[in-house]
Amino acid sequence: MKGLSPYIMASMTAEELEEAADYAQALEESRAATVAEIRKKNTRKAQAPGTFTDLLDILKTYANLLLVLFGQRCPFLQELVKDVILPLQKFIPMARKLMARTTLAAILWATFKQGCHFTLGQIEESGERTPEWDTAVTMIRSKSDFSLLEVPLTIKGVHTVHAHTGAGKRKQQEPEDYKKPAKDADDKVTPKNQKQDTYVGQKIPVHAVIQAKIIAALPDRFQMKKLAAACGIKDLAHIFPEERLLCLHVALRGWCPFHQRCKKRHDNSVITDKMADNAITLLEPFIKDPTILSDGK
Secondary structure, three states: OOOOOHHHHOOOOHHHHHHHHHHHHHHHHOOOOOHHHHHHHOOOOOOOOOOHHHHHHHHHHHHHHHHHHHOOOOHHHHHHHHHHHHHHHOOOHHHHHHOOHHHHHHHHHHHHHHHHHHHOOOOOOOOOOOHHHHHHHHHHHOOOOOOOOOOOHHHOOOOOOEEEOOOOOEEEOOOOOOOOOOOOOOOOOOOOOOOOOOOOOOOOOOOHHHHHHOHHHOOOOOOHHHHHHHOOOOOHHHOOOOOOOEOHHHHHHOOOOOHHHOOOEOOHHHOOHHHHHHHHHHOHHHHHOOHHHHOOO
């Protein structure tokens, strides 16, 4: 059953199709080909679905493949359609738009794991399931975002990886090509509440919880005071009370439109899981209905 994976169901762009066709033609015209070259022809890089529509298209294509190979009585096909595809099709447009990419990746990963379970002959008509599949089905029914820890980071759909330090905070891992600046011997320690550096408009990684819940719904331009008023927040400092000098634009969207004019702190590494959860709770009215910001309610 090699190759029976939902990850190969993703649509290819015109450039990818042309590249694959040229490579296949080159192999046919060559007198000899190595095993590595043949494998490259039949290999595609697994990726997380970019949108809700992409996920639904992949799952439907995968269901069609199961139908052709195993027929309508295939137990995995019946589960896939009944427990995943049909419930996803009932999502309202706003829910589809707000679904986090980590959730899209987790649903596809759960489908992949259940498919592996099926190809090993471990699915009977009684409906034996993997834990990942049970979790995905439950969360889809409750229309909630979720994540699976075993999803490879390359297809998890998360741009920023946070690792536990053991002290309740999450330490942000720098990109592979990041080079830590050299520290001069006469450098002085900057107080915690003092501005540490000059912000020039660069993007700063956002906490994973905020990334999944808020960023996708935020408009390009908005006033932070209006966002707070729409959510019934009287004081902006209440969003992150532990870090009152933290720039809310950087904390919630990853960049600040005021650049060097902003006197706040631009450092999201100070945001703990508890702080992120508190912010999500306070901004819950906006998360449930992003139109309250544009409507000025």
